Amino acid sequence: MTQTDPTPTLVLVHGAWHGSWCWSTVVDELAAQGQATATVDLPSSGQDAAALGGLADDIAAVGAVLDAVEGPKVLVGHSYGGLPVSAAAVGRDDVVGVVYVCAFVLDEGATLLQAGGGTPPPFWDISADGTHMAAADPVAVFYGDCDPAVAASAAAQLGFQSMSSVTTPLPATAHRAVPTTYVVADLDTGIPPFVQEAMAEGRVDHVVHVDSAHSPFLSRPRELSRLLLDAVASA
Template sequence: MNLPTLLLVHGSFHRREMWNALIEELPGLDVRTIQLPSSAPVPVDQLGSMYEDAQAVRDLVLEIDGPVVVCAHSYGGVPVSEGVAEVGAVRHIVFLNSFVLDVGESMLGNRGGSYPPHWGVHEDEQYIEMLGAEKVFYNDLSREQAKTAAGELGPQSLMSMRQPLTRAAWHDIASTYVIGERDAGLPVPMREKFGARVGNVRRLDTSHSPFYSRPGETAALLRETLEGAR
């Protein structure tokens, strides 16, 4: 029996190309990626909302013939939780250093309504940019690798950080939470809280972005999940 399709959903500020090194470690699998509208390479006044992200994820899943495992990184867990609720084809969600929010919660609300120091906020233009990504996202890469990865980031819509979930797929779909023990993006209490919500926790000795620093190890975990979900 074939393995389920793997859908990779990136986080805020990112582009779908961030998964390339990981995909190279997954030969023979049906791997799909998506570009979320909230960080698409478009003028900032055209960046999408969290709900548009969720609809894009849902639409893609519904186009796939057969079972699906979704891996969501960071903010990507928010539109995934919203978008794949009650979609029977989704067999498992892997929250990779991700935000596991509940109904009524938002990214900004999860932080008590305060902007984190690594957000460069442009209120008038309604977008944010990432500051200090080398240390927050990529602290287990070489200086040159971290600089390259940070240079590939783009703006993120501010509205996507404010919009609350209306559904939370992880309540009904089997899920795994992956904690990067050296993640400088999610404080320890926050990621442990998210892990406790999901219940099934795996740990990697990595930063926020193991798809860059440990693509082989990350791929092995995802392949194991696919095997268990078929």
């Protein structure tokens, strides 16, 4: 990016069970620095279990926001959000960077469930019909280093997640075609740091660390915002 190029917009994509609400503090931090942002609500997450979409719907939702935002964009995916971000960036000249925040970076044809070893982790509270899941004990898994009030508020806003979103193979990935950064959360218990580092190795260009658990957008918003601004500057 040259001095005459427009500054890319950061397009923020949440992970499983969450919504765009989880980025609100980071959005405020970035706005204070003059950084434009846009957020995406993924159809695979929501309060109505019967209305959840799948991975293809999530990819389309990210693409729709990319289409609506003018100029260059840097995509940011948290956790599960790494999947739709990787696929939505394919073939787009306006995506000039991708940032994975303790996110899944998978190769084409892989599923999130396979990446986790093929067995659902204990905190996946899967419905009797196998179509969706809730997050069991989310404060411990996602928000271990957050202020208790912040953690409780976030946990109360979580929705359901469709099972199809984590069992559908990733149709394509752009993580080798655009500049990429991986933010490893060093205190994460949801996706242990060594797993994050293994996914990042050989797949991303730049690895940085944040001293947080799985949700740095809540526990370390200023530090995460600074890392995102660095990614924009280097795009």
